[in-house]
Amino acid sequence: MVEETRKVGAVSGSRYEEIVAELQGEVEQRTRGQFMVGDRALEVEPLSPPGGSAAESAGPQQSLAQLAQDIGLPLPAVQQARWTASRWPVDQRRRAESFAVHWVLAGIEDDEERFGAIDDLPEGKTHWMLDDAKCRAGCETQ
Known part of the structure; x- marks a missing residue:
């Protein structure tokens, strides 16, 4: 052995x-x-839908x-x-990614971009790290 x-x-x-x-x-x-x-x-x-009644x-x-x-x-x-x-509709959620990563990437306004982003892992990574998600979401909104 x-x-x-x-x-x-x-x-x-x-x-x-x-x-x-x-x-x-x-x-x-x-x-x-x-x-x-x-x-x-x-x-x-x-x-409430955007532009609807007073927000919250x-x-x-x-x-x-x-x-x-x-x-x-x-x-x-x-x-x-x-x-x-x-x-994040149920069919767009990724089991292997933490809720915190979903929360950060939720800041990407465009649905298509957001849903694509979670599957577009940073180079060399096997899953999202929170800092990578923050950069991705921040880069998308600037």
Whole structure:
């Protein structure tokens, strides 16, 4: 039997790969959960169309505040999840990318650009890093 000599920190290379796979699953689960919060918040309070009624009147704020309280999350987290979910239809979401990356890329106004951007990984990367997403979204809006 060949002994593994590669180490990452205090663990063997193979154990490190197990840890990464386990944590990738947790990130995917967390992302699904955050999108679920956003989807349900949209169900409770759909976003007003652009140029429609006054953006976010007291009514939506009260119902979202109640929802946030009832599920034990801060109102800003529910609002962020709601907005992000509104920008990413279910079929455009990427399981391997974090909710934070979806949130940042949601800042790209054009739907086609936004949906294409998440699949256009930075060169040499296997998934989006938050700083790369910020640069991409910032570059798109300047």
